[in-house]
Amino acid sequence: xxxxxxxxxxxxxxxxxxxxxxxxxxxxxxxxxxxxxxxxxxxxxxxxxxxxxxxxxxxxxxxxxxxxxxxxxxxxxxxxxxxxxxxxxxxxxxxxxxxxxxxxxxxxxxxxxxxxxxxxxxxxxxxxxxxxxxxxxxxxxxxxxxxxxxxxxxxxxxxxxxxxxxxxxxxxxxxxxxxxxxxxxxxxxxxxxxxxxxxxxxxxxxxxxxxxxxxxxxxxxxxxxxxxxxxxxxxxxxxxxxxxxxxxxxxxxxxxxxxxxxxxxxxxxxxxxxxxxxxxxxxxxxxxxxxxxxxxxxxxxxxxxxxxxxxxx
Amino acid sequence: xxxxxxxxxxxxxxxxxxxxxxxxxxxxxxxxxxxxxxxxxxxxxxxxxxxxxxxxxxxxxxxxxxxxxxxxxxxxxxxxxxxxxxxxxxxxxxxxxxxxxxxxxxxxxxxxxxxxxxxxxxxxxxxxxxxxxxxxxxxxxxxxxxxxxxxxxxxxxxxxxxxxxxxxxxxxxxxxxxxxxxxxxxxxxxxxxxxxxxxxxxxxxxxxxxxxxxxxxxxxxxxxxxx
Numbered sequence: 040x041x042x043x044x045x046x047x048x049x050x051x052x053x054x055x056x057x058x059x060x061x062x063x064x065x066x067x068x069x070x071x072x073x074x075x076x077x078x079x080x081x082x083x084x085x086x087x088x089x090x091x092x093x094x095x096x097x098x099x100x101x102x103x104x105x106x107x108x109x110x111x112x113x114x115x116x117x118x119x120x121x122x123x124x125x126x127x128x129x130x131x132x133x134x135x136x137x138x139x140x141x142x143x144x145x146x147x148x149x150x151x152x153x154x155x156x157x158x159x160x161x162x163x164x165x166x167x168x169x170x171x172x173x174x175x176x177x178x179x180x181x182x183x184x185x186x187x188x189x190x191x192x193x194x195x196x197x198x199x200x201x202x203x204x205x206x207x208x209x210x211x212x213x214x215x216x217x218x219x220x221x222x223x224x225x226x227x228x229x230x231x232x233x234x235x236x237x238x239x240x241x242x243x244x245x246x247x248x249x250x251x252x253x254x255x256x257x258x259x260x261x262x263x264x265x266x267x268x269x270x271x272x273x274x275x276x277x278x279x280x281x282x283x284x285x286x287x288x289x290x291x292x293x294x295x296x297x298x299x300x301x302x303x304x305x306x307x308x309x310x311x312x313x314x315x316x317x318x319x320x321x322x323x324x325x326x327x328x329x330x331x332x333x334x335x336x337x338x339x340x341x342x343x344x345x346x347x348x349x350x351x352x
Numbered sequence: 353x354x355x356x357x358x359x360x361x362x363x364x365x366x367x368x369x370x371x372x373x374x375x376x377x378x379x380x381x382x383x384x385x386x387x388x389x390x391x392x393x394x395x396x397x398x399x400x401x402x403x404x405x406x407x408x409x410x411x412x413x414x415x416x417x418x419x420x421x422x423x424x425x426x427x428x429x430x431x432x433x434x435x436x437x438x439x440x441x442x443x444x445x446x447x448x449x450x451x452x453x454x455x456x457x458x459x460x461x462x463x464x465x466x467x468x469x470x471x472x473x474x475x476x477x478x479x480x481x482x483x484x485x486x487x488x489x490x491x492x493x494x495x496x497x498x499x500x501x502x503x504x505x506x507x508x509x510x511x512x513x514x515x516x517x518x519x520x521x522x523x524x525x526x527x528x529x530x531x532x533x534x535x536x537x538x539x540x541x542x543x544x545x546x547x548x549x550x551x552x553x554x555x556x557x558x559x560x561x562x563x564x565x566x567x568x569x570x571x572x573x574x575x576x577x578x579x
Contacts, residue, residue, distance in 0.1 A: 046458050258402065259459060260456065260460060261428060262428045262459070
């Protein structure tokens with residue numbers, strides 16, 4: 040058993056080197072195929088991080104009336120904070136709001152002049168409320184609307200709640216991302232299947248060259264296992280080398296321009312950055328397993344199936 | 353040792369008959385030549401022996417074993433009892449002469465020490481010690497065939513089957529190959545050879561089975577090439 044294993048390994052290594060040209064060609068094709076698989080990986084990561092980014096931007100803004108008392112504002116803030124769905128509540132005071140407004144319009148003389156003439160701060164304080172889950176915004180919004188409608192006595196505290204207005208835009212974006220995600224899944228699947236087929240056919244062609252050799256081995260009395268395994272070893276080596284080459288190529292490619300791997304046409308580098316290089320580094324173990332493991336697996340299985348075909352003698 | 357019992361082989365669903373009702377027997381240590389025109393059924397006969405092809409009717413026995421009832425998984429085991437030599441040599445192109453011979457032993461699960469001992473002996477028998485590390489494409493036709501013979505005998509099989517072993521060789525190489533086969537036979541191995549070569553048959557002076565159109569037409573103990 041040990042002798043057979045040793046011989047199979049040696050025959051595999053020797054076969055790889057003596058067929059160096061064929062091995063080399065197969066590896067080139069596998070590199071291309073695995074590169075395609077790697078880019079589908081990066082594509083979907085970009086999409087996922089875009090979706091996460093959008094969900095992060097969603098919040099509810101509650102605007103207070105201009106003459107709302109700071110104590111009343113604080114009271115409402117702590118009341119909202121006690122809701123279980125709420126992740127965070129950020130207060131923007133009147134002064135902060137004015138400062139931000141000035142900052143935003145610092146190049147617009149007309150608006151700044153108007154503000155001067157007004158003499159007093161026209162802006163109210165506001166709360167930015169963030170939920171733990173996207174679906175919980177609806178409930179928080181309802182709570183706030185109810186709260187607002189009860190304020191019939193005395194001076195009202197809440198000026199307006201802007202959820203409904205944002206909601207449509209958010210929903211549309213989420214829909215867009217979801218359909219983009221589905222599209223990406225289909226494209227990825229097709230690309231992965233095509234890449235696997237290309238690899239399979241390359242291996243098949245290389246082994247087609249050896250079909251007479253395989254028949255001779257049968258006639259000389261070698262068992263199927265003993266004939267097949269060296270070819271599988273060659274397949275493993277080719278897959279391994281191709282996978283490692285792809286990882287080595289990805290490194291400079293991602294440093295050079297990671298937008299190469301953004302899914303078209305949803306992205307460009309000015310809107311959302313997916314930080315693929317950081318992803319490549321931090322998730323290196325997973326990517327290694329997918330690319331190198333996938334390469335080895337596809338190539339070894341292809342070799343196994345291709346040799347089986349010629350074992351009929 | 354080998355018994356053909358009314359063996360027929362029909363190809364193309366009855367249109368071409370390769371073997372028709374062939375029966376004969378081969379005893380241990382015999383040297384049997386099978387002669388006949390192209391298409392007489394010689395190669396088909398040999399294919400039956402190593403189970404490369406199945407008969408349409410009849411049975412082929414090795415000792416008491418029905419060759420065509422051996423399950424596919426056991427075939428390699430059976431084939432190790434028989435050394436085969438082909439007209440086109442069928443060497444493994446990416447292995448050296450030494451490795452080609454060693455492969456037959458490795459496939460047999462023999463120990464490295466045995467391989468290191470027996471392969472040089474086999475090379476010596478076919479007089480190719482100096483070409484041990486050459487690849488097949490670096491050898492002449494006669495040398496390739498001698499490597500193939502060395503590979504066939506290295507496992508000390510009971511039978512050597514040689515299908516037109518001299519078909520691609522010049523007269524000198526032919527002579528050498530036949531001498532080697534005769535030497536192997538003298539050492540106690542049964543040899544079954546097909547050939548076209550009248551000179552080879554006449555010089556051997558051993559048993560000759562003559563075939564024509566799938567039938568055995570003559571079987572002479574000390575035959576000449578008669579066709």
